[in-house]
Amino acid sequence: MAVERTFSMIKPDATRRNLTGAIIKTLEEAGLTVVASKRVWMSRREAEGFYAVHKERPFFGELVDSMSSGPTVVQVLQGENAIAKNREVMGATNPTEAAEGTIRKQFALSIGENSVHGSDAPETAAQEISYWFSETEIVG
Ligand code: DAT
Ligand code: MG
Numbered sequence: 001m002a003v004e005r006t007f008s009m010i011k012p013d014a015t016r017r018n019l020t021g022a023i024i025k026t027l028e029e030a031g032l033t034v035v036a037s038k039r040v041w042m043s044r045r046e047a048e049g050f051y052a053v054h055k056e057r058p059f060f061g062e063l064v065d066s067m068s069s070g071p072t073v074v075q076v077l078q079g080e081n082a083i084a085k086n087r088e089v090m091g092a093t094n095p096t097e098a099a100e101g102t103i104r105k106q107f108a109l110s111i112g113e114n115s116v117h118g119s120d121a122p123e124t125a126a127q128e129i130s131y132w133f134s135e136t137e138i139v140g
Contacts, residue, residue: 001081004122006078007075007076007128008075008118012066012067015039030088032086033078035077035139037076038073040073041070051064051067066112076133090116
């Protein structure tokens, strides 16, 4: 296994319920280190750009509305196998299918308001990190 970086986001449904600390605690307990972090209230345009891969999906409008509805915390996580590890700790997209102890099982409200985002592969991790952070903002 190699030390990797991945992109993570705490979504508006979670910041609104004051779950930022609880989510970061779960990530840290899984061995992931926060090496960059900032609070961002994204515009609709930023949300559309970030989720462009989903633009043809029926839920795209709802997704953009929800992601631009309040503050998010965007972060870079670092650790052994960080991309897969973060996906594991997040749990399945649909919280009813998420495993016990995962962030989505504990905190998600629905498939749309599922509290966290995490990159799914090395290419998307690199793209998503550079969408929100410059190299100088990442302190490993
Ligand atoms: P993930 O966030 O687990 O990578 P994804 O990339 O398939 O899942 O979808 C991105 C986000 O879009 C997801 O976190 C919540 C929203 N979404 C996905 N499927 C949805 C659906 N059927 N209805 C409403 N929102 C959905
Ligand atoms: Mg995804």
